[in-house]
Amino acid sequence: MKIAFVHIDPSYEVMGPFHLGIASLIAYLRQSGYECHFFHLLGDVDERDYIDFLENADPDVVGFSVMTNVFPHVARLAPLTKRHSRALTVCGGIHPTLSPEQTIAIKGIDAICIGEGEEALFDLCQRLGEGKDISNIPNLWVKRGGKVHRNPLRPLIEDLDCLPFIDREVFPYENSFDLAFMRRGVFMASRGCPFNCAYCCSPAMKRLYGGNRYLRFRSVENLLEEVEMTARNFPQMEYAVFHDDLLPLKKQWFEDFTRQYRRRINLPFEMNCHPNLMDEEVARMAKEAGCSLVRFGLESGSEHIRRKVLDRHVSTSRIIEAFALCDEMGIETLSYNMIGLPFETRPQMLDTVKLNARVRPKVMHVSIFYPYPGTKSYEMCRREGFLTDRQIDTYYEDTVLMQKDASPQQLKAIRRRFEFFVRLYSRCYRLPRFLAKIAEKLVDLGILAATSQRLLKALNWLTRRRAKRQRDDAGPCYTIEEGEVKVFGGQ
Numbered sequence: 214m215k216i217a218f219v220h221i222d223p224s225y226e227v228m229g230p231f232h233l234g235i236a237s238l239i240a241y242l243r244q245s246g247y248e249c250h251f252f253h254l255l256g257d258v259d260e261r262d263y264i265d266f267l268e269n270a271d272p273d274v275v276g277f278s279v280m281t282n283v284f285p286h287v288a289r290l291a292p293l294t295k296r297h298s299r300a301l302t303v304c305g306g307i308h309p310t311l312s313p314e315q316t317i318a319i320k321g322i323d324a325i326c327i328g329e330g331e332e333a334l335f336d337l338c339q340r341l342g343e344g345k346d347i348s349n350i351p352n353l354w355v356k357r358g359g360k361v362h363r364n365p366l367r368p369l370i371e372d373l374d375c376l377p378f379i380d381r382e383v384f385p386y387e388n389s390f391d392l393a394f395m396r397r398g399v400f401m402a403s404r405g406c407p408f409n410c411a412y413c414c415s416p417a418m419k420r421l422y423g424g425n426r427y428l429r430f431r432s433v434e435n436l437l438e439e440v441e442m443t444a445r446n447f448p449q450m451e452y453a454v455f456h457d458d459l460l461p462l463k464k465q466w467f468e469d470f471t472r473q474y475r476r477r478i479n480l481p482f483e484m485n486c487h488p489n490l491m492d493e494e495v496a497r498m499a500k501e502a503g504c505s506l507v508r509f510g511l512e513s514g515s516e517h518i519r520r521k522v523l524d525r526h527v528s529t530s531r532i533i534e535a536f537a538l539c540d541e542m543g544i545e546t547l548s549y550n551m552i553g554l555p556f557e558t559r560p561q562m563l564d565t566v567k568l569n570a571r572v573r574p575k576v577m578h579v580s581i582f583y584p585y586p587g588t589k590s591y592e593m594c595r596r597e598g599f600l601t602d603r604q605i606d607t608y609y610e611d612t613v614l615m616q617k618d619a620s621p622q623q624l625k626a627i628r629r630r631f632e633f634f635v636r637l638y639s640r641c642y643r644l645p646r647f648l649a650k651i652a653e654k655l656v657d658l659g660i661l662a663a664t665s666q667r668l669l670k671a672l673n674w675l676t677r678r679r680a681k682r683q684r685d686d687a688g689p690c691y692t693i694e695e696g697e698v699k700v701f702g703g704q
């Protein structure tokens with residue numbers, strides 16, 4: 214029985230990030246002797262390469278791991294997979310889990326996995342190998358005989374220590390963006406998050422499992438054994454990144470982890486943290502253990518937007534304190550920020566810019582809000598009529614919403630100049646308080662004027678006119694389109 218996993222990463226050209234979910238599935242299947250293959254479709258998703266991979270691997274099962282941003286690509290590749298292989302195709306990951314009907318409806322997809330895939334995929338491979346009925350496997354929805362068999366969810370994997378360490382061979386970790394380019398080890402100690410932020414998928418996952426204990430942590434021993442083994446196997450690993458939503462969530466666990474990590478690993482590490490969780494003790498333990506960077510979800514500088522739109526109940530003073538604590542400890546920080554949020558006005562976007570100017574993170578991660586299916590924010594956008602059918606590969610450059618408070622052009626203009634605007638306000642805040650206030654107001658007016666719809670429209674018109682004049686001045690040019698010579702430009 215051969216299983217081929219396919220991961221699509223349109224936003225990466227040469228090497229893509231390591232996928233912990235797929236690596237966990239591969240490890241789980243390989244420990245039972247199943248042969249696994251992996252194909253990373255990067256950049257423009259060249260179908261020819263993919264067909265060659267299918268024909269060489271000749272798999273029994275093809276598994277796609279699907280985030281919403283790559284769903285359109287899977288919808289294109291699924292029928293192609295059926296044309297060029299005899300494999301059963303199955304989709305898993307966050308998108309099929311939160312949009313199962315849309316995903317099972319894809320032509321060329323035989324089954325989808327909702328939630329955790331280790332046990333479900335193992336059962337599928339076993340049944341296929343024994344020629345048994347596959348239509349009643351918990352967590353799987355299976356198309357059989359013109360019918361969709363929607364099976365119930367199985368319980369979550371209670372003890373994550375029972376899972377084998379994720380596989381770093383079949384998914385070529387050595388050539389991944391994380392190790393080959395960033396020289397970092399990626400790990401996860403837990404699954405789940407107790408917070409209920411409206412834009413995140415986590416609350417929807419918790420709702421899916423009802424009262425089941427969704428948040429689970431591995432034991433410190435189990436985690437550090439994996440980190441030690443990875444550092445041994447990949448000596449080029451210079452630091453570790455824990456992708457957990459919130460590594461310091463459980464203080465006792467974190468105390469145990471930090472104490473042992475320093476002694477046994479002694480490499481810098483990075484982690485995510487919620488500002489409400491950062492206090493002197495956590496900052497000190499992290500620093501002493503070698504934490505070099507903490508990533509905070511700042512998200513919006515407007516307290517109203519955070520509380521009323523994002524269900525993110527953290528005060529501005531608490532955010533400032535969390536960053537300051539890291540500064541005092543000499544730990545660098547990264548802020549996650551979003552603009553183009555539902556009902557967000559440009560002055561509120563400037564609140565996000567200003568808060569970054571106050572907390573001075575080393576890195577600012579700025580994305581344009583994307584309404585992920587299954588989230589409360591998605592429902593809000595659907596209800597308010599903000600949704601459009603636009604599709605984008607990455608939420609760094611464009612929006613899929615149409616709102617009256619800020620147009621896509623204005624959003625892109627603010628996104629493009631976000632870091633520059635932060636520097637402008639940082640300069641203001643270095644002035645004596647009285648002058649700083651005046652300077653801040655002047656910068657507010659300047660930015661709001663520079664990103665006004667009228668001015669952006671005028672700038673757009675000028676840019677288009679200049680481009681046309683350059684084309685005309687360049688004289689006639691020729692292209693060969695569908696075998697025909699086309700002439701354009703020139704007088």
Ligand code: B12
Pocket residue numbers: 221222224230231232233234235237238275276277278279280281282303304305306307308326328329330331334401404405412413414415456457458585586606607608609
């Ligand atoms: C680590 C992580 C990353 C890492 C690594 C990417 C990766 N996927 O591993 C990095 C930093 C690169 C990343 C980037 C992005 N991320 Co991210 N990321 C996460 C995070 C924090 C953990 C995911 C994880 O590893 N979970 C643990 C593993 C074990 O679980 P899993 O991946 O879900 O896999 C299990 C099941 O889903 C299932 N399964 C998964 N695939 C398959 C396939 C088959 C065939 C089967 C049967 C089962 C199956 O079985 C697995 C094992 O149980 C999640 C938040 C979260 N807590 O889940 C966000 C999350 C997945 N990311 C998200 C997003 C949006 C992104 C970006 C698109 C952001 C951007 N625009 O750039 C990029 C996309 C880059 C890309 N590669 O496509 C969203 C996805 C929302 C959505 N509906 O698509 C999430 C859910 C965050 C959120 N809060 O909403 N991310």
